[in-house]
Amino acid sequence: MAKTGPFDQYTDRYDYWFDRNQEIYLAELEAIRRAMPPHPVKGLEVGVGSGKFAAPFGIQIGVEPSANMACKAERLGISVFRNVAEHLPFADMEFEMVLMVATICFVDNVLASFQEAFRVLQPHGCMIVGFVDKESALGKKYIDHSTTSVFYKDATFFSVPEVVRYLTDAGFVDLTFQQTLIPGAKQGKVEDGWGQGAFVVAKGVKG
Numbered sequence: 001m002a003k004t005g006p007f008d009q010y011t012d013r014y015d016y017w018f019d020r021n022q023e024i025y026l027a028e029l030e031a032i033r034r035a036m037p038p039h040p041v042k043g044l045e046v047g048v049g050s051g052k053f054a055a056p057f058g059i060q061i062g063v064e065p066s067a068n069m070a071c072k073a074e075r076l077g078i079s080v081f082r083n084v085a086e087h088l089p090f091a092d093m094e095f096e097m098v099l100m101v102a103t104i105c106f107v108d109n110v111l112a113s114f115q116e117a118f119r120v121l122q123p124h125g126c127m128i129v130g131f132v133d134k135e136s137a138l139g140k141k142y143i144d145h146s147t148t149s150v151f152y153k154d155a156t157f158f159s160v161p162e163v164v165r166y167l168t169d170a171g172f173v174d175l176t177f178q179q180t181l182i183p184g185a186k187q188g189k190v191e192d193g194w195g196q197g198a199f200v201v202a203k204g205v206k207g
Contacts, residue, residue, distance in 0.1 A: 007049070007066040007068065007069050007151070008066050008067060008068045008069070011050065011066075011068040011069055011072060014049070014050065014069070014151065015050055015052070015072070018052055023187050023188060024181065025052070026188060027180040027181060027187065027188040027189075027190065027199070028053075028101070028130060028180065028181075028199050029053070029056055030180065030188065030190050031130070031178040031179065031180040031190045031197075031199060031201045032053065032057070032099070032101065032128065032130055032178075032201050033057070034178050034190060034201075035126075035128045035176070035178055035201045035203040036057060036097070036128065037096070037097055037126065040058065041095075041096035041097045041125075042061075042094075042095050042096045042097070043057070043058075043059040043060075043061070043095060043096065043097040043098070043099060044059065044061050044062065044063070044088075044090070044094075044095045044097070044098050044099070044120065045059050045061075045062045045063070045098075045099040045100070045101070046062075046063045046085045046088070046098060046099070046100045046103060046113065046117065047063065047064060047085060047100055047101070047102070047103030047106070047107075048062025048063060048064045048069075048070070048073050048078060048080060049064060049066070049069045049072075049073065049102075050069050050072035050073050050076075051072060051073035051076040051078050053099065053101045053130075054073065054076075054078050054099070055073075055076045055077075055078065057099070059078070059099060060077065060078055060079060061078070061079050061080075061081075061095075062078050062079070062080045062081070063080070063081050063082075063083050063084070063085065063088060063089075064080050064081075064082065065082055065083065065084050067082065070082060084107070084108075085100070085103065085107045085112075085113035085116065085117075086107065086108065086109050086112040086113050086116060087116065088116045088117070088119070088120055090120045091120070092119055092120065093119075093120065093121065093122045093123070093125075094120050094122075095120050095121055095122065095125060096121070096122055096125045096126075097121075097125055097126050097127075097128065098117040098120065098121055098125070098126075098127050098128070099128045099130075100113070100117070100127075100128070100129045100130070101129075101130035101131075102130060102131065102132070103131075104129060104131055104158060104163070105131065105132075105152070105155040105156050105157050105158065106154075106155055110158070110163075110166045111166050111169055111170060114127065114166050114167060114169075114170035114172070115170045115171075117170070118170045118171050118172065118206055121206045122206070123206055123207075124205060124206060124207075125205070125206045126203055126204065126205050126206070127167065127172055127203070127204045127205075127206070128201060128202070128203050129163060129167070129201070129202045129203075129204075130199065130200070130201045131157075131158060131163065131199070131200060131202075132157060132198055132199055132200075133158075133159060133160055133194065133197070133198060133199075133200050134157035134158055134159050135159045135160070136181075136197070136198035137183060137198065138181060138198035138199075139157055139198060142155075142157060143157055160177070160194045160195070160200055160202070163200075163202055164202070167202060167204045168204075170204075171206065171207065172204025172205060172206065172207070173204065173205055173206075173207040174204065174205040174207075175202060175203065175204050176192075176202075176203045177192065177193050177194045177200060177201065177202055177203070178190055178191070178192060178193075178200070178201040178203075179191055179192075179193060179194050179195070179196060179197025179199065179200050179201070180197045180198075180199050181197050181198040181199045182196045182197045182198075183196070183198075
């Protein structure tokens with residue numbers, strides 16, 4: 001069952017976090033931008049939320065089970081389908097890119113979600129997954145305080161090796177990584193790889 005309750009009830013609080021943490025938000029956008037295809041493609045964001053990541057990248061189609069969040073994304077011109085990540089309402093090979101940001105911690109079945117993304121991607125299309133690494137200091141903080149968090153009390157966080165396993169099991173190859181929110185580094189710094197940054201962007205290609 002999709003964990004939509006907090007997002008329906010506290011939609012404005014969710015958006016306010018981005019307003020209050022602009023530097024973090026911009027760093028995450030930059031990490032994702034570096035993983036994006038170099039030319040415009042037909043893209044889909046799964047777990048589009050209120051459109052905070054789809055809109056800046058010109059992604060016009062999203063999937064979002066939270067009705068209130070979907071309404072906000074639709075006001076930005078995004079066409080939103082009220083489905084879950086494990087059951088995408090699209091034909092095989094319909095998209096060139098699928099984006100998931102801060103979504104995998106809320107889905108019921110990560111592997112099934114990635115398999116669905118694989119199915120709707122064209123050959124050589126890419127899957128881009130942004131998430132907080134549970135092994136990072138920030139990830140551990142989120143886990144420690146999850147029981148008192150409106151949004152994360154029902155979340156499941158993942159390490160990079162766990163996400164890699166799900167991506168490869170779903171059929172993705174040529175994995176690359178970007179990382180940001182690096183302790184001790186200049187705010188907004190983005191580097192290749194993983195292991196230092198709290199926010200990791202993994203990219204896989206449909207072979």
